[in-house]
Amino acid sequence: MKTLTLLRHAKSGWDDPVARDYDRPLNGKGKRAAAMVGRHMRSLALDFDHVVASPAVRVVETLDEIVAGYGRTLAPVWDRRVYLASSATLLDIVHGLPAEVERALLVGHNPGLEDLVLMLVPDAVDALRDAVEQKYPTASLAELQFETDDWGDVATGRARFTRFVRPRDLDPTLGPDAD
Known part of the structure; x- marks a missing residue:
């Protein structure tokens, strides 16, 4: 059995005056959310044989905060194809994962990650799928x-x-209606 975990980068700062989208950093809420998700990953004892991530600044910073909460080094393979990739490109990346990898973590962006989940999960009554279809925050x-x-x-x-x-789900203050 293979397990694929998809992580969307944390909230970035749209009001940060960067020249390129690629260079956009996380904002304070994004840093808090990523660290909390990292702590939750540790509490679930999630483990990964291989990590592939977009090299965009907001993904790099997300992983820094995840690691701070998770308490383990992730050592990602930085793959520029993940940056703003379509679900088809992300699936190509998954198909190319090393055979010996059982548990992979793919860290990137929307809408590609959301579309990939909706592509791979059967279109049936499923509360998790419905939640992703509503929004992949x-x-x-x-x-x-x-x-x-x-x-x-x-x-x-x-x-x-x-x-x-x-x-x-972990802290209601990190929801869409909070600062």
């Missing part, structure tokens, strides 16, 4: 499992959706 974590030994077999409608964690 920043710093949210989605875990998908596949009954296969080959990442190349990961395909549309084949995932079992096992976990969806939003920062507001």
Whole structure:
């Protein structure tokens, strides 16, 4: 069995005067949310054999905060293809994961991550899928499992959706209606 965990970067600062979207940093709320999600990952004893991440500043900073809460080094492979990637590109990246990897973490951006979840999880009555369809908020974590030994077999409608964690589920002040 293969487990794919998808993490969207934390909330970034739109009012930060950067020249490129790629260079946009996290804001204070994003830093708090990422650290909280990292602590939650530690409490769940989540473990990853391989991490692939967008090299955008907001993803790098998200992972710094996740690691602070998680208490473990993640050592990502920085892959520029993840930056603002479509679900099809993200699926290509998943198909290319090393065969020996059982539990992978992919850290990136929307709408690609949300679209990937909706592509891989069967379109059926499922509270987790419905929540993602409504919104895949920043710093949210989605875990998908596949009954296969080959990442190349990961395909549309084949995932079992096992976990969806939003920062507001952990701390309501990190929800959309809070500062």
